[in-house]
Amino acid sequence: MGSGKVIAGSEPFDFQGKHVTVAGLGVSGVPAAKALHARGAAVTVVNDGDDARARAQAEELRALGVTVRLGDGATLPEGTELIVTAPGWQPGKPLFLAAREAGVPVWGDVELAWRLRGPDAAPWLAVTGTNGKTTTVQMLAAILKAAGLRTAAVGNIGVSLLDAVLGEETYDVLAVELSSYQLHWAPSLRADSAAVLNLAPDHLDWHGSMEAYAADKGRIYQGNRVACVYNAADKLTEDLVREADVEEGCRAVGFTLGTPAPSQLGVVDGILVDRAFVEDRHKNAQELAEVSDVNPPAPHNIANALAAAALARAFGVPATAVRDGLRAFRPDAHRITHVADIDGVAYVDDSKATNTHAAEASLAAYEPIVWIAGGLAKGATFDELVAKSAKRLRAAVLIGADRALIRDALARHAPEVPVVDLERTDTGAMLQAVTEARRLAQPGDTVLLAPACASMDMFTNYNQRGDAFAEAVRELGA
Structure with a gap:
């Protein structure tokens, strides 16, 4: 960590009369355009797409007096003094x-929200990582x-930070999910405390390299006041x-699935314990919750719970609230969700495992596991994943455009594992995949959808893929 350097927050920015270009419509672009327009900026929105949704959003903004250019997101509007971009737009x-040539700064929606928050705004507890953020x-x-x-849980989780910062509701503290894209465009962000859960190759086509990806993730720690959780x-x-x-005074706080050292949170005899936010942490530990309070108690989810607990404890939350909050938490769909038991076989939907790191945690x-995997690899390789998971596999059923990459990795590192390679790529392939998995599974096994790939080759998103899996399981059990 830096040697006690104090970093100031962002300076006020007067938007009155400024020519601001908003890059991209959607979840972040529309609220950004409205907020800037309300503060007296001359706003032009540029958007690559020109579909029905974009046209409806454009009509709404034009009615306010905002200029919108659809189908042309490449040209810098004349006189632009600031760009506010949707997080997914690539730097190149x-x-x-x-x-860059014109010396025009570029902010993301997170940077804009940070700049627009009031003097008495709620502090941010921020989370990033390759997997487990939400x-x-x-x-x-x-x-x-x-x-x-x-x-409120806000940010990359689907709730606009701008809406949270500018809305009428007041908060004591915000739980903020931040993607690497959002962090790239947020130079002034200074969280109260922040956590990076894990790092594995992902979105390298966007960032250009693992080093650049890690550097953008690391921005979340800049200027932290209380704790950097790792x-x-x-x-x-x-x-x-x-x-x-x-x-000055910000601490490094680790979390581990083993026995924690001083300044860490960890697990001892099935108990989540805190040796960071206690008096005399070299000798004492505070019990927070039982492993059974974590839903589901898979190893990677226990790690998520420890990270959440560390951020909460950094904010002064008592141990009993950690326990009660974890007991009350219910995970979103498609995150290691138990769908059904049929003939002694468990069927689990982890469609959200869209990369190898997430799939490894799920596996x-x-x-033993009958593994349903495949989709769009996004440049990923699968040798390490298969080598680590081979001993757990009963069989594998492969779907999707890049399934051959997984098939070849299985041939190299788990040649004894039976593999079913489904050539069809229509959405109905999922029913066939589940049918094949049922044929291969034995009582006590788990049929696990953990694709290690993106879904867009066959489905609209990972939610639709998970829904298709659950529907196929229900059909088998009917």
Whole structure:
């Protein structure tokens, strides 16, 4: 960590009369355009797409006096003094290259929300990582609510930070999920405390390299006031803490699935314990909750719970609220969701496991497994995943456009595992995949949908893929 350097927050920004270009419509672009227009900016929205949804959003904004250009997101509008971009727009787009040439700053929606928050705004407890962000933020919000605090889970979780910052409701603290995209465009963000859950190769086509991806994740620690929470089992996250410049007195706090050292949270005899936020942490530990209070108690989900607990404890939340919040938490659909038991076989939907890191965590939670996997690889390789998980596999059923990559990895590292390779790529392939999995499974097995791939080759999103799996399981059990 930085040597006690105090980093100031963002300076006020007067939007009155400023020419601001908003790049992209959608969840973040529309609220950004409205907020800027309300503050006197001359707003132009540019958007690559020109579909029915975009046209409806454009009509709404034009009625307010906002200029909208559909189907042209590449050209920098004349006179632009600031760009506010949707988080997914890549840094290499011509619009941003032109902005760099012209010396025009680029903010994301998170940066805009940070700049627009009031002087008495709620502090942010921020979470990022390759996997587990949404679950951890939701756990954190549940813990904060159990402590009687007014809070909300916001950010990349689907609730606009702008809406939270500018809305009429007031909060004591916000639980904020941040993606690497959002962090890339948020230079002024200074969280009260923040956590990086894990780091594995992902979105490298967007960031350009693993180093750039990690650097953007590490931005979440800059200027932290109370605690930088890291994963003791993932050295990359600890390295990011070491490199961060933080406010004087900010602490590094680790979490581990083993016995915690001082300044860590961990697990002892089935109990989640805190050796960071206690008096004389070299000798004492505070019991927080039982492993059975975590739903579901898979190893990676226990790690999520420890990270959430660390952020809550950094904010002064009592131990009883950690326990009560974890007991109250219910995970979203398609995250290691138990669908049904049929003839002694469990069927589990983890469609949200869209990369190899998430799939590895999911596979580590069960044994033996009939694994349903495949989809869009996004440049990923599967040798390490298969090598680590081979001993847990009863069989594999492969679907999707890039299934051959997984099939080849299985041939190299688990040649004894039976593989069914389904060539069909229509949505009905899921019923066939589940039927094949049922044929291969034995009582006591788990049929696990943990694709390790994105879904868009066959489905609209991972939710639709998970729904198709659940529907197929129900059809088999009927």
